[in-house]
Structures are given as structure tokens and as C-alpha cells.
Amino acid sequence: MKLPIFIADAFTARAFCGNPAAVCLLENELENDTYQNIAKEMNLSETAFIRRLSPTDNFAQSSCFGLRWFTPASEVPLCGHATLASAAVLFYKMSNVNFFKQSVTVLFLVGRHSGGVYVIQVQKTMLHEYFLLFCGIKALALSVFLRSFCLLAQTAIGDTLVQDIQYSPDTHNLLVRLSDSYKRSFLETLKVNTENLPHIENTGKVKGLILTLKGEPGGQTQAFDFYSRYFAPWWDVAEDPVTGSAHTILSSYWSQQLGKKQMRAFQCSRRGGELNIALRPDGRVDVKGAATVVLEGTLMV
Template sequence: MSQYQIFTVDAFANEVFKGNQAAVVPVPSDKPIDVRTMQAIGAEMNISETAFITPTEHQGSDEFLQASRFELRWFTPTSEVKLCGHATLAASHVLLYELGNQRDTLYFATASGELIVRKGPNGSLQMTFPLDVPAPVAVTDSVKTLVARVVGKYKPTVQVAVSPSLKYMVVYDPELTGDDVARLEPDISPEFLAAGEQEQLTAVIVTGKGTTHDFQSRVFCPWVGIPEDPVTGSAHAVLAPFWSERLNKTEFLAYQCSKRGGELEVAILSDTLVNVCGKAVTVIKGTINI
């Protein structure tokens, strides 16, 4: 039996029990963990994502201190995912503030390509992700079902778009404010699940214009075992270009208005890249035996 360090971290939070939970497992380069075991750990933790980080340079006893490049993978309780912002934030927080990594910039090799995380001011971390610009979709019966189940009913004025890479559907009803979005009670029914499978979705994002924030959102991803994700960094790689068209700006203060809630600073850097910035807090430190 082997032991590994494990941390639980509240990401996009300034205090514990806020933001989005992630587990982080540092995996030494000479003690790899196979994919089936990673998935089993993700199921055991039973929170939205568990991240596994392995140094790809400076192997040895001080590799977590010295390395700037890592492999990073994310697992929900049921499946591996292509991109996860809050667990990237959590993994970077663990490397820099729990394991004492001495770098100002970290590079992660992931299923979505290279991700870059930099130290920001006042303990914040700046993550650079690929933009995933959503495009309008044909209004099929399954799209109508998805919209009706999250906002109450389908109306022709509702705007629906899907991102090509992550397969996140954005639902925007101009009549709903961000505060209205916070009060919605979506029906994650078998019909909703079947409609999402028909559209080959990973998540549905409901969004509205904010008052104290540029926009607010909620994210539902039952297809990967997460009925509602508390705060979703990757969703803002989709929401940033969506709202840029409507607000004619490239920098945003966003709020994901789940019950736990979380604030994100978002900036479009180019036609292909976006910065998502936030803080994180360690809640639990321990070991896992596998």
C-alpha cells in the first residue's frame, strides 16, 4: 500500500466553506497512479473535481519545490474532464502555498493543452485558459426541453449557444437579471438528462446581467456527475466571449451565484486566450492510502 498527500481546497474563495471544493493529490514522478485508481479516488472524494499533479521536470525529492512544469488531470466522481478551472486554481494553490514551490509561474500539460498560472497580487492566482467561443444553435425539441427545465419555459427571445470544445450550453433570457438567475429552481429531470445527451452536452450555463457584477451565472453538469457546480472557472472561458459581444468590453467582474457562491475576475487577452483570476483557501490536509 502506498501513501500520498491529499488536500481539500475551497477555490474562488477568501474564506473556508465558500467557493468550490476540489481535492488535490500531488503524485511524485516515481510513484505514478493509474487512471482507474485516479477515478476511484475521485469517486471516494465525491466532490466536483479531484486534481492530480505530477512534476515533469526536476525529478527527485525536491521536485515539487523546484519544478515549474506539471501534468494535470481532473476527475469528477464519475469521469475525467477536459478542463476544470477551480481545480487548476486549487492545484496551483497547493503547489505554491502548501508545498512551497518557488516559481512565480506554473505550466500545466492538460487535455486542453498547456495552461499557465501566475502569482497575482494579494494572494490571487491568474490562470490563462483557451477561449471557447459559443455559437448559436438550432432550436430543436431537446434544446427547448433544456431551456424550459432551467428557466421555467422556452421563449423565442431566449438566446442559446454552445461552445465547440467543452460542449457547454449557454442559456440567456434577457428578461432575467442575475438575481433572478440565483433564484431559479431548475428541474434536473430524466427528460433534462436525455435532452443533454441528445445535444452531446457537458454542462448547461444559465446567465444574466448583474448589478454589482457584470454578469452572474449558474452551471449544471449532471452528465459528469455534478448536478450543480458551485463555481466553475472553465465556464468563464465560454461566458467571457458571450458577454463581450453584449457588453462591448473585455474585462469582467463575474459572480457564480450558487449557494456557496464565488467571485471571479475575467479578462480576454486575445482571440484565443482568457485570464481567470481568483483566490483559494486550504481546508483539509491529510494522506490517502491506495
Template sequence: MPHSIYQVDAFTDRVFGGNPAAVMPLEQWLPDETLLALANENNLSETAFLVRLPAHDEADFHIRWFTPGVEVPLCGHATLASAWVIFNKLGWTGGTIRFHSKSGPLGVQQDAGGWLTLDFPNLAFEERETPMLVREALPGVPETAFFVPNDTNYMIVLDSEAAVRTARPDLRKLKALGNQGLIVTARGDECDFVSRYFAPGAGIDEDPVTGSIHSVLAPYWAEVLGKSRLDARQVSERGGVLRCELKGERVAIAGQAAFFMEGWVQL
């Protein structure tokens, strides 16, 4: 049976920028092992799967995200890509899409300029001593790190954008940490903050642009900088642009998307 599949570059206004995500709308859920096999075959940092919910439900779609190795509880760029597909390929006429997910209700709104704004949770984080494996993987990091219980990420704050751009962590040591990944961040030279994200524990050496980590980054930098609206850049090789706004228990994360391709998967 054929299943439609789309690939969209998220958090960019051009093809070959941002973070590519595969999106597969389904009539009903396939077995988890099939979803994981599909994500592995796609070999992108994330594949999003969608199932339309009944009209009387509190959400419009159920969304799940898989890396090539595991299912993850939250993903920003594949949600943005999914919303683009729903708005532009599935005939959605409303201005907002409501998703049911492992991280609770999520929303995406489209504005007249084509920007898509994610309504994501404000994720809690706690200060901890930097794990020895992180110190060994990236020598010179601060003695204090931040841990995100929701997704087991660690976040390290460096002293400059240049330090984030030139970071070359030992991915084998990060994988041995046994968690999802490591966020590195600093104040930006031409924006409020920059970041990169390494997730070998989830099968991703470096994620080009990661919307979900901004559920932690935006609250952190909002407090540090004393402002609720923030311009962010993820300074990977492909790079991405994000507009964030702290809204109490929620975080608005906005970006653009560029359509790359569509096709069929035969199962």
C-alpha cells in the same frame, strides 16, 4: 503506499465559500479506474491529479480532472486549487506554473495580493435552437441557446440576475440530455454578469463555482457589453467571485483561494 491530498476552496477568500476541490500530487500516474475511484470517494465536484514533468519539458506539471463520475477536459477551480497547493505546499518558487492538459497548455500566475490568474483558452460556441429537454427542464427559457463543442455544455442567457438566482431546473431532464451540463447566465446587478452551472451529466447537480465556463462566459459578455475586463459572480449557495479578461484567443480568469485541510490517502 500513502499519497498526500489537499482540499482548497477556490474563488473565495474564506473557508466554506467558493468551490472545494481535492488536489493529489502523484509521483506517477495511477490507473484511470483508480483516479476515478478516488474522485468518487472524495465526492467533490472535482479532484485534480498532478504529476511533475521533467525540467526540460515545456510544462511544469501534467494535470487531469475527475468528477465523481467522469474525467473532464477542462476545470478552472481545481486548477486554481492545484496552483495554490504548488505555490504554498510544494515549495514552488517561481511566479508562474505551466500545466499540460487535455485542453492544451494552461498557466497560472500569482500576484502579490494572493490572487491567482488562470490562463485559459477562449472556447468557441455556436448558436442553436434550445433543446426540447432544456425547455422542459427550465420552462420559459429563450428559444435560442449556445452550444460549446469543447465540453458539450449548453448556455442559456436569461433576462435578469434574479432569474438566474431563482432557476430550479429539473435535473433528471438535464441528465437525459446526455451532455456535460447547462450554464445559465444574465447581466449582473452589481457586477458585469452572473451565472450558475448544472452538470448532472457529469455527476454534479450544481457546481458552486466553475472557472472553466468563464472561457465561454467572458468572451460572450465581452462582446455584448463591449469591454474586455469583466467582474463576475457565480450565484450558487456558496458563491464565488471571478475577475475575467479577454485576451484574444485566451481568457484570463482570476480568483482567490482558501486552504481547508491536508492529509494522506492510503492505497
């Protein structure tokens, strides 16, 4: 069996920056072991699998697709950057006609395999840039953290000064805000111990660690409202370069802290990535970013 396979860098307009994701186009469902083996072979933080839901349409004509995401270790319930990468492949490589119509969106239906049914809408807004809307996914609420999470944070970042810790029960992510006394360069160079985190927290309550820092809106040529880094060793991903799904949590937190509904964010990984965020009145999150296809090939299965 021959499957079209691509790699696209998401949340960047430049190749070799942002967050790379593999995108595999399917005519039919695969065996679960095959999904996982392909993700292992690609060895990226996520591999997305797109399947046409209408058998009469081709990839250039369809406006509705099934979408699944796999890390090298397991399937995950949501992945923003791999969704953006999937949209880039459909537009640039499949010439999907729906991206040329401003009034039409391409829908990714995510269902039983990811633990919940919802719709992700993606619409092209301008050259090399997409409008990524998590439709039906609201800015995720945070709750009071447990004391045991303090040990987890201390293991990860040592004696680094912490200003706030919050927990997202919906996504099992722990948000750790560093002291406002730190600058962006500190977060970028901070050595984070991820190896021991799954051993310290093995109850399933935490599946991801978000480190975040208040931005410096007036002090840089390119101003950002907040910075972040994301770690998920529980999913066999030590550090994710740019994480769209984590920004559903970050957007809620920083909107409350800054009193803003529109924000510009930068994820401070080695590759780096920029995201423009807007919170709608109904609580949904719009995340806007660029994507660039860097590889095209055929997978022999």
C-alpha cells in the same frame, strides 16, 4: 501507498465559499481505476492529480507539472477551479519557489488523457490571489442552437423567460440567457430540474448547462457585469459551485453583448464565487481569482 491530499476552495478568499476541489500529489502515474476511485472517495465535483514531470525536482522546485481532473463519475477535459486549487496547494503547502518570482509561471501540461494537448499557466499576483491563464485556449465560439435544445432548456427552467440560447460545440455546453427583466436574486433562488436532463439529451451534444443573466453594474456596492450558474448532470454533477472553464464561454458571449474586454463575474451558487476576466487581443482568456486551502491529509491507497 501514502499520497498527500488537500482540499482547497477556489474563486474565493474565504473558507467554505467558492468551489472546493481535492488536490492529490503524485510521484508516478496511477492505474486509471485508482484515479477514479479516489475521485469517488473525495466526492467533490472535481479531484485534481498533480504529477511532477521532472524526476530531479521536488514539488517546491518544479515549474512544470502534469495535471488530470476527475469527477466522481469520469475524467474531464478541463477544470478551471481545480487548477486554481492546485496552484494554491503548490504555493501555500509546497512553498513552490516559482510563485515568488513574478517573471516565472508554473505550467500545467494537459495531454493525451484529456483529449488535447495544451498548456495552462498559473502565476501568483498578490497574497491569496492567483492569475489563472488558459494559455492556448481561446474564448470559445458559440453557434446557432438546435431546436431540440429549447426542450432541454424548458425542462430545466420551466416557464422562465429566456432572452437568448447559444451552443458551444467545442465544449458541448448550452448557454441560456435569462430575460433582462430578472434580477440576481431570481437566478439565485431559481429551482432547476437537472435530474431529467440526461434522459432528454443523451446524444452527447450537450454535457453542461449554463444559465446566465446580465449584471447590474450601477446598482450594487460590488458591481458585476454578469451572473451565472452551471449544471452538469451528464458528469454526475448536479450543480457546480464556481466553474472556471464555463467562463471561457461566458466571457466570449458577454464581451460581445456588453462591448467590454474586462469584466467582473459572479457565479450564483449557494457557496458563490467571484471571477475577474480579461480577453486578450489574440482571443485568449485570463481568469483571475483567489483560493484558500482548508484541509490537508494523507490518502492511504
